[in-house]
Every structure is written in structure tokens, then in C-alpha cells.
Amino acid sequence: xxxxxxxxxxxxxxxxxxxxxxxxxxxxxxxxxxxxxxxxxxxxxxxxxxxxxxxxxxxxxxxxxxxxxxxxxxxxxxxxxxxxxxxxxxxxxxxxxxxxxxxxxxxxxxxxxxxxxxxxxxxxxxxxxxxxxxxxxxxxxxxxxxxxxxxxxxxxxxxxxxxxxxxxxxxxxxxxxxxxxxxxxxxxxxx
Amino acid sequence: xxxxxxxxxxxxxxxxxxxxxxxxxxxxxxxxxxxxxxxxxxxxxxxxxxxxxxxxxxxxxxxxxxxxxxxxxxxxxxxxxxxxxxxxxxxxxxxxxxxxxxxxxxxxxxxxxxxxxxxxxxxxxxxxxxxxxxxxxxxxxxxxxxxxxxxxxxxxxxxxxxxxxxxxxxxxxxxxxxxxxxxxxxxxxxxxxxxxxxxxxxxxxxxxxxxxxxxxxxxxxxxxxxxxxxxxxxxxxxxxxxxxxxxxxxxxxxxxxxxxxxxxxxxxxxxxxxxxxxxxxxxxxxxxxxxxxxxxxxxxxxxxxxxxxxxxxxxxx
Numbered sequence: 001x002x003x004x005x006x007x008x009x010x011x012x013x014x015x016x017x018x019x020x021x022x023x024x025x026x027x028x029x030x031x032x033x034x035x036x037x038x039x040x041x042x043x044x045x046x047x048x049x050x051x052x053x054x055x056x057x058x059x060x061x062x063x064x065x066x067x068x069x070x071x072x073x074x075x076x077x078x079x080x081x082x083x084x085x086x087x088x089x090x091x092x093x094x095x096x097x098x099x100x101x102x103x104x105x106x107x108x109x110x111x112x113x114x115x116x117x118x119x120x121x122x123x124x125x126x127x128x129x130x131x132x133x134x135x136x137x138x139x140x141x142x143x144x145x146x147x148x149x150x151x152x153x154x155x156x157x158x159x160x161x162x163x164x165x166x167x168x169x170x171x172x173x174x175x176x177x178x179x180x181x182x183x184x185x186x187x188x189x190x191x
Numbered sequence: 192x193x194x195x196x197x198x199x200x201x202x203x204x205x206x207x208x209x210x211x212x213x214x215x216x217x218x219x220x221x222x223x224x225x226x227x228x229x230x231x232x233x234x235x236x237x238x239x240x241x242x243x244x245x246x247x248x249x250x251x252x253x254x255x256x257x258x259x260x261x262x263x264x265x266x267x268x269x270x271x272x273x274x275x276x277x278x279x280x281x282x283x284x285x286x287x288x289x290x291x292x293x294x295x296x297x298x299x300x301x302x303x304x305x306x307x308x309x310x311x312x313x314x315x316x317x318x319x320x321x322x323x324x325x326x327x328x329x330x331x332x333x334x335x336x337x338x339x340x341x342x343x344x345x346x347x348x349x350x351x352x353x354x355x356x357x358x359x360x361x362x363x364x365x366x367x368x369x370x371x372x373x374x375x376x377x378x379x380x381x382x383x384x385x386x387x388x389x390x391x392x393x394x395x396x397x398x399x400x401x402x403x404x405x406x407x408x409x410x411x412x413x414x415x416x417x418x419x420x421x422x423x424x425x426x427x428x429x430x431x432x433x434x435x436x437x438x439x440x441x442x443x444x445x446x447x448x449x450x451x452x453x454x455x456x457x458x459x460x461x462x463x464x465x466x467x468x469x470x471x472x473x474x475x476x477x478x479x480x481x482x483x484x485x486x487x488x489x490x491x492x493x494x495x496x497x498x499x500x501x502x503x504x505x506x507x508x
Contacts, residue, residue, distance in 0.1 A: 077216065080228040080495075090192075090500030092209060093216040130225040 013170070013185030017159060022142065022180050025158030026055070029140055030062035032156050037107050040069050042135070044103055046076040048112040048124055049094030054175035055142060056111040072099030076110070076131075078123035096127070103132040109156075113171035115141040118152035143182055145169050192496050195307045195314040199325040199372035204348065207332065207376055212345045213492035214333050214485070220257065221484070231260035234498050237290040239281070239306075240317075241267040241297045246459055246483055247317050247327075251294045254490035260498070263288070278302060282309040292498055295319070300364075313497040321362050321423065327458050328368035330489040332376055334482050335413055338454050350377030355407045356398075358417035358439055358466050361388045362424070365458045366417055370398045383407050385439065387428040404439055408448040415456040416441055416467045432465055442468040446476065454478050 017025070034040045040063050047056030053075045060073040077094035079085075110124050121139060128137065140156035145163040163169060163184065170183040192209070193201050202210070220226055236255040240248050248264070255262045265285070272281060278297070285293060292313045295303050300320030307314040318324040332349060340347050354373055360366045360382050370380050380398035382389065393400055401407050408414065419435065429435045441455065449455075455467075455477045463469045472479060 080230040080499075085230065085499055086501050088501055090496045090498075093213050095216060096219060126229070130227070131223060 013183040015181050016161060016184050017143075017182035019180035022158070022182065025142060026058050027062055029156045029158060030059050030066065033059065033109060033138075033140065034063060034067060036138075036155070040067055040071055042106050043071050044099060044101070044106045044108050044134075045071055045073045046098075046103075046108055046110055046124075046128075047074070048110060048120060049075055049077050051113040051171050051173050051176055052111045053095075054173050055113060055140075056109075057175075059109075059111060059140065072101050074098045076124055076127055078120055078127050081123040081126040083119060083123065096131075098131060103128065103134045106134050107136045107138065108134040109138045109140050111140045113142050113173075114169050115139070115144045115152075115154050115157075116147055116169075118148045118150035121152050122150050142171055143169055194497070195303075195316075196325050196493060196497065197303050197307060197314065197316045198323045199328045199368040199375075202325070202372065202375070204375050204377075207329070207372060208346055208348065210329055210489065210492045210496060211333050211336060213496060214329075214489045215337075215345065217491050217495075218485075218488045220491075221488070227257055227259060229259050230495060230499050231255070231258040234260045234291040235263065235289055236260045236292045236294065236494065236498075237263045237265060237285050237288075238317075239265045239285065239293055239295045239297075241272065241278075241295075241302075242318070244296050244318070246486065247296060247324075250483070250486040251315075251317060251326075251490050251494075253487045254494055257487070258491055258494055258499075260291075260494070263290070278305065279309055282306055286310050286312075292494065315493065315497070318364050320364065321367075322364050323368045323371075324364040324458075325368045325372070326486070326490055326493055327365050328372040329493065330482060330486045331365075331369055331415065331456060331458070332372055333489050334456065334478050334485050335373075335378075335454070337485070338478060338481075339412060339452065348377040349373060352378045352412045353381070353410055354378050354413040354415060355381045355383050355401075355404075355411040356415045356417065357383045357404055357441070359388050359419045359428075360384045360393070360417065361390050361428070362420040363417045367396075369415065370396050374398060378413075381407055381411075383439070385429055385435070405445070405448065408445060409450065411449060412453050413456060414441065414449065414453065415458075416461075418458070418460065419462055419465050436465050440464075440466055440468065441471050443470050443474075446471050446474065449476075456482060459483070 037043050045056040045060050047053035056073050060071045063071045075095050075097045077096045079093050138155040141154045142158040143161050144157045145161045172181045192206050290312050294315045294317050296317040297319050300322035302319045303316035356366050373380050374397040383401045383404045457479050
């Protein structure tokens with residue numbers, strides 16, 4: 001890919017995915033979810049706050065377009081289950097919002113923006129255990145940047161992005177950041 | 192957030208809103224099959240109660256347990272305090288046991304503040320004499336926000352809500368904490384009480400004062416009734432209970448003067464028939480039972496924000 005260095009909304013860094021590419025990646029993931037779950041039967045999409053939640057909603061909307069299927073969609077906050085809570089001051093909680101149908105016996109697809117160490121996903125698996133017993137749990141991410149610290153992998157990946165650990169990957173989404181882009185830079189906001 | 196929660200004045204508007212927003216997220220836990228989070232695993236919370244209490248102690252205990260903390264309950268009855276041990280020696284004992292937080296209820300105003308100077312962990316004031324009871328104010332603010340600002344969601348204050356606090360303000364730690372907290376959240380607070388039951392320095396408090404409950408009722412969004420604390424009364428503050436009840440008690444006729452949406456609160460325990468009539472306490476407008484449920488949620492938020500993160504820097508030094 002011919003990515004050129006430029007600044008999006010004053011943020012320095014290299015844009016690795018633009019809005020159009022994000023849209024195509026999500027479209028592909030939506031098709032893959034339908035394929036792998038035999039038509040999206042019993043699928044529940046759970047976004048991990050902050051940016052996993054709008055991604056999950058977009059995937060649900062895509063699946064709705066393709067199959068006319070209403071996929072239940074919610075959010076799963078993992079803050080209280082994190083293993084690094086004591087490394088930082090107590091942080092504000094995100095929202096956990098399950099669809100009324102619950103998760104018991106369902107195929108839950110966790111949705112997040114970036115897969116990195118895998119620790120957030122581990123926390124999400126713990127949080128999910130307390131909420132019910134899904135039949136299967138799968139993972140969809142927009143960007144997989146490598147450097148796993150736990151034996152965790154994604155089932156659906158928007159883009160594999162080889163990075164160095166010094167680099168920072170920002171996913172910007174219209175719902176949160178007023179624009180769609182994936183940026184990579186040497187340093188940036190603390191995640 | 193500061194390391195201790197001694198006074199509602201320790202909380203900035205931002206701190207208070209963070210606690211309310213955290214409590215809002217934790218509230219859904221009560222509806223889940225597993226009402227427990229692993230967040231404070233391995234942390235120890237000591238409930239140090241020198242004064243009788245039902246709901247506050249149970250509420251703190253439930254809050255700490257739902258966050259997986261270990262809870263040690265200490266009540267003065269049946270302990271070495273009955274043999275004359277001082278607060279400081281008791282505190283040092285707890286310190287040696289490695290308490291990460293001490294929740295203290297004491298009959299002496301300032302006890303929580305003194306304790307904070309002696310222990311390394313966080314101190315949460317669960318009522319000190321006639322001084323303060325900040326977690327009660329937080330749960331009251333949380334209840335008001337859920338009832339009257341339900342649609343505003345996260346980050347919403349109590350701006351413009353008119354709260355009338357009625358009765359024994361002089362002996363009430365709940366009133367002081369509520370005046371401080373509710374006013375920093377933007378509410379307009381009025382105290383309605385007989386002059387003998389108002390503290391001397393009430394003119395320095397961020398609130399209005401009235402001696403006439405009936406003129407305040409039609410403009411109130413919230414009426415908070417205070418318990419007449421006969422156990423703390425060392426003089427005659429009003430001619431008779433019956434006269435107090437007629438002028439400052441909330442009965443059905445008075446409740447009818449409230450606006451349609453107004454709610455009736457009471458921190459408990461109630462003296463039915465004195466400051467609040469039974470029919471009012473049991474009416475649909477009363478939030479008294481809800482306040483108890485919200486107490487657990489709010490205290491979980493406080494314990495999480497005090498203990499859930501890294502240790503406060505001054506502890507290390």
C-alpha cells in the first residue's frame with residue numbers, strides 16, 4: 001500500500017487506513033461473520049468501549065443490509081476485570097449494555113479497534129463469564145498490530161499492521177472522533 | 192480524588208460527578224446473575240463502627256464484598272474499646288493487620304480526620320458525630336439524579352434542582368454533607384427548621400434558611416426529611432414532639448402541596464409520626480427504600496475509586 005505521510009485533523013502520523021478502506025474492511029468482516037456462523041444465526045455482537053462499540057454497531061448494520069437480519073448488539077466494559085488497574089489511578093468505567101436476549105447459548109463476537117497485547121481481550125473473556133455462558137466466543141478487530149503477551153488471536157481482522165512497540169496506533173471513528181482513519185505515529189495520546 | 196473521603200467538601204464537582212457516573216455503571220450489577228466484580232481482590236476493608244448502625248455498615252460491607260475485597264467488621268461492643276482502648280491504639284492495631292481502607296463511624300466529630308493521620312490506608316467517613324456523612328450525601332445526590340435527571344445521563348449535575356432539607360439540622364451530619372455536596376453539584380438548597388435546631392454558623396453555609404416549611408414546599412423538587420435525633424439532644428429544642436410534628440412534620444396534607452414531580456427523601460432510620468407520617472413514608476413519592484439500594488452502588492463507586500487504582504503517591508513517601 002502506498003501510504004504517504006500526512007496529517008489528519010492536526011494529528012501527526014502516517015495514515016494507514018482511510019475512511020474508504022475502513023468501510024471495505026468492515027464489509028469484509030461482516031461477510032466473514034455471516035459465513036463462519038452459517039448466516040449469522042444466534043450471533044451477538046459486543047463492542048469493547050470506547051471504539052469497539054461503534055464498530056460493533058457498524059458491523060450489525062452491514063449484516064442487516066446483506067441478510068436483512070437484525071443482529072443483537074451491545075457493549076462490554078472490561079475496566080473492572082483488567083490486570084493493570086493498580087498501575088494507574090482508578091479510571092472511569094465504560095458502559096456494559098447487553099441486548100435483552102442475553103448471551104447464554106449464543107455466538108458472541110467481541111469487537112475491538114486494536115488487538116495488541118491481548119490483555120483487554122482476556123479481561124473481556126472474564127467479564128463475559130460473569131454475564132452468562134455463550135456457546136462460542138469469537139473476536140473481531142479492525143487492526144491487529146502484533147506483540148501479543150497472551151495466547152489470544154482474532155477470528156476476523158480488518159488489517160494486519162506490523163508495528164514496533166515504540167509506535168502508537170490510533171483508530172479514529174466518526175462517532176467518537178468526527179472522522180474515520182487509522183493512524184500510526186511514534187508517540188501519541190495515552191491509550 | 193483525594194486519598195481519604197472525610198468531608199463532602201473534599202469532593203470537587205468533577206470528583207462528585209465521577210463517583211455518580213461510576214455508580215451509574217455499577218448499578219446494572221444488581222440485575223445480573225453474578226453480583227460480583229474481581230476488582231478489589233486481595234484488598235482489605237475494615238468497617239470500624241463505634242456507633243450503632245444498620246444500613247450504613249451493611250451497605251459498606253455489601254459494597255466491599257461485591258468488589259471482592261476482604262471485609263473485617265469491627266464494632267465497639269464486645270471489643271477492647273469496651274475495656275478502654277483509645278481510638279489511636281485501635282487504629283494502630285488495624286494498621287498492623289494491613290487495612291487498605293478503614294470505614295469509620297464514631298460519635299465524636301472529627302474522629303475520621305484524626306484517624307486519617309494515623310493509618311496508611313484510605314479513610315472513609317461513615318458519620319462522625321454531628322459533623323459529616325459524605326457517602327450518604329453521595330447516595331442522596333445519586334438518587335436525586337436518577338429520579339429527576341434520568342434522561343441527562345453521564346456527566347449531568349443537579350443544576351437548578353431545588354432541595355429543601357427539613358428538621359434537625361443542628362445534630363445532622365447528613366444535612367451538612369448534603370448542603371456541601373448538593374450545592375457543588377449545582378442544586379439550590381434551603382434548610383427549613385426551627386431556629387433552635389439550626390447551627391450557629393449556618394449563615395456561612397452555601398444554602399438558604401427558612402423557618403416556615405409550608406412556604407417552601409410548593410417550590411421544592413426534593414424534600415429531605417431529617418430524623419429528630421433525640422439521643423443527641425441535651426436541652427429542650429422544641430416545646431413538645433407533637434408541636435414539632437405539627438410545624439415541621441411531613442404528613443399527607445403537606446405532601447399534597449408539593450409539585451407533581453417532587454420526591455420525598457429520608458436518610459433513615461425514620462421516626463414515623465414525628466418528622467414523617469407513615470402514609471408519606473410508604474407513598475410512591477418516597478425514595479427511602481431506593482436510597483438504601485443506591486447506597487450500596489454509591490459506596491462501591493467510592494471504594495473502587497479510592498482503592499481500585501495505583502496507591503496514592505503520598506503513601507509511598
